[in-house]
Amino acid sequence: MIELDGQLFDGQTTRSRAASLRVWTDETVRIAVAGSEQTLQLPDLEIPARLANTPRRIRLPDGAIFETPDNDGADALLAAQGRTRRHWLHRLESRWDLVLASAVFVLGFGAAFVVWGVPALARVAAFAVPAETSAWLGEGALEVLDRTLEPSALSDARREALRARLDEVTAAAPDAGDYAFRLVFRGGGDFGANALALPSGQIVLTDELVALADADEELIAVLAHEVGHVVHRHALRQAIQSSTLVIAIVLVTGDLSATSGSVALLPTLLAEARFSQEFEREADAYAVRTLDRAGIDEAHFARILRRMDEDPDEGFASFFSTHPNTDERIRLLERGESGEDAAPRQSLK
Template sequence: MSDGWLGGQYFDGRRSAGHAARLRLEGDCLVLILADAVQRYPARQVRLGMQVGKAASYLWLDNVAIFECSDQTSLAALARDARGAPRTGLLHRLETNWRLILASAMLVAAFLVGSIIWGVPWISGLVAQAVPAHVEQWVGEQSMSTLDEYWLEPSGLDDQRQAGLKEAFAPLMASLNKAYPNRAWRIELRSSEALGANALALPGGIMVFTDDLVELAADDTELVSILAHEAGHVVHRHGLRGIVQSSLALWLMMSITGDLSAASDLTTSLPAILANLSYARSMETEADSFALEVLLERDIDPAHFASIMRRLEATHGQGETSRIGEFLSTHPPTRERIERFDEASQQLKR
């Protein structure tokens, strides 16, 4: 600033191009000198614009025109002299204070972790329970159609074996229909090389058993114990909760990063993926609790569930897992599940 004059660029608000100009305070007016004109603005009407980072500071001369200057200190002083404006904007003070930056980063990190661990599961549970039964059934039917199209094949079991399975499942299915009439309970038998020996529960009451799982079972009672577990997923609406949790976790990550491409960025979406794997573990534990309660109520030895779980563990080649493996597993460690049902079996026999 020389002789009170401050050099910068003038933008009239009608054209994108700026014009070289000088500005200073004279009495109660700001005098702006352009190449071919002199303009005056009431000093009390000027406003100091918010400075972001190292961008040039600027003054609002009226509701449209601005004066931009790289000399942030002098421009702030001019604004302060004109109308008592603060020396720097609030945003600028916040973003240049490293203590506030560090505190903000820690606050955001704590919010993100807390939201994923506690907030997302809690909200998704409320949303899942609020979804009408017919909507849940529609989701289940669509999921079944997709699985049939890409992953599943018709069952290769003969008619006699399929009839035997339906007879074995009938008492528990009747009980489920009576206790939870708003579910469209049914069992689907399929063959799948991709899934191998497996069973899964879809929203609305559809439960799928693969041929490999049927062949792996020593008897139908073991399959009934698996059915009780899958029914627990349906009763607690785990399918819907999983869908909502995945969506909320991804939305949360995109909100924090402000980038829609975060959905396809593995680095950004990895925390959400890991969180959802952890959610699945809690759901499996909840389904196990439901299954154990059902088996005890029907005087079925929980050892049947433990037995087929041992066989499944050997079939899938899990063996001993590390701590990291246990965390990333979508199921709780198999040995812990087996021990739980073995202990229940021993208590039943006492």
């Protein structure tokens, strides 16, 4: 128990009366004056910091002041108050501006986490995914895609020639040595002329895209772009980002049913991933570097994109409707301005 002697001022007049203030370990405060006693709680007291040896004026909730020359006693009181977390909660509860500021901080932090934190975490996680898991996910994604894709009608000779082209790309592509790239031939179905990269290193190439190309160099350019997606682990990053958001939404809404089967959904997320503009720019820049190393004119890339864009096939139309800036991308490619900083904004999936 802490006990202090002093004077009690009623806060209205200058009159004071001798009083004593006692604090129990349960934070009950009793102030006795002229035979009567009032009971308070320690967090209710406003205790000023020590100022040399001037008397301490402790303010009570009703505006009264308990003044004491016992600075050591007041310090002990202050220390006891500082030890109690309830004090801070009490002050927070009574300070709506602080509550509001905290809410704004939490919301701001949450938004920043989604904008910067989630992609950064997804990047780290995607590069930590072992090759066997990537292979398993790739197989799952291909199974999902095969509900839409059709068998390829390409001849064995054509497939062999294109596989040799992929080898040319990977030989020139930066950091591609760690991956087992494999071409998978399919009829496009609703996908039309398209190519897409799976985390396993499988690159799906549709017959329609092969038919659309005027030269193999154009297909090499597309493959280089897809290899870029694999090396940068875009599909995994996109899927992890999406599922992290799902988890965040579940945590916020408390709707646990939304998570059930979210792991099982990963292959579908991979198959349906539409890459962000940032990822497409990265893959474009990667393709341009690769073509450069292979000694292939990057104008081939712009040409095949232009043709895909202009093709009347419905598959493209739906694909390009989600990629509105193809013109800008082609213009940048044709001006030779692609690179990490001035890259086209849109591309193949």
